[in-house]
Amino acid sequence: MxxxxxxxxxxxxxxxxxxxxxxxxxxxxxxxxxxxxxxxxxxxxxxxxxxxxxxxxxxSYRSFMPNPFLLVAFLVFLIYSMYLSSIQMLVALVRGHASPRVVHFRTRLKSDLARMVLSNAITFTPGTITLDLDDDHLTVHWFLATTRHSRAAGEIVKGRFEGYLRRVWS
Amino acid sequence: MISIVTELIALAAFTSAAVFGTAGIIGLYRFPDPYARMQASSLCGTTAVFSVFLGSLALAPSWAVATRLVVLMAFFLVSGPTGGHIVARFAWNSGIDPWRPVSPVIRPARRRFGGGKVERAKDSPLPPESGID
Known part of the structure; x- marks a missing residue:
């Protein structure tokens, strides 16, 4: 107590x-x-x-206190990928090409905050929106899907974010 | 001289904001289902507002204003996608079926995010509906 x-x-x-x-x-x-x-x-x-x-x-201290330098690096990478994916969305919009699909996968991150930031980053970037985050299970709507293999989809959608976030909030 | 450079940066940022904002609104009308509409409008809308912030940051008169703008940007990075997520989550929980185009187009460029691990034949369309999803 x-x-x-x-x-x-x-x-x-x-x-x-x-x-x-x-x-x-x-x-x-x-x-x-x-x-x-x-x-x-x-x-x-x-x-x-x-x-x-x-x-x-x-x-645990590291689960809510980010490593500040890595956090700034992560934010810069996030903004870069945000612009990149906006341009891809723009192209998809003009050409009318899309392959929307709902995919499920899991994350290896342990900290709640890191999972929240991961789903937020996913909502930003590669043409995806996080529909649901249940513990470590993510449901994602993927607008420009290239695969229906769920683990491969997870690797593509999470991209480098998960690796960075594991170092920001270990 | 410096003021010209900052004004040019701000001009570029505001122009991209206008382009992305317009794209978001077009996407809102162009796509048929709520998820795709949220994709276009939330992503492009977030980028547009963020570009406005970047432009204002370039034009900020003092460090105090610049610091507050950076804090605003941080808050917006949290709140922008969260808004899109809430609407999409509501659609998902109420059982709306995602839109499936008749002939989806694969975009191999998306492999950029996969670190090259996942390979897939170029220009091969997704397999037809199999009900495995």
């Missing part, structure tokens, strides 16, 4: 500090009123939402 309580306090602290950092970033003022209001608001919202921000079972 004591470990659970300590973990709750730590989650509450991390949530409040993150909220306060965003508050400082957006207000960009050092008035006493602004600082105190932000602190009170952060603590109140942190007390209400720390269960959502960091789930109780994510009791």
């Amino acid at each position: 004591r470990a659970a309580r300590a973990w709750r306090v730590i989650r509450f602290g991390i949530t409040s500090i993150a909220l306060y950092a965003v508050w400082l970033l957006f207000t960009a003022s050092l008035d006493a009123f602004s600082l105190i209001t932000g602190a009170v608001g952060s603590v109140a919202i942190g007390a209400l939402t720390h269960d959502v921000f960091i789930a109780e079972h994510e009791a």
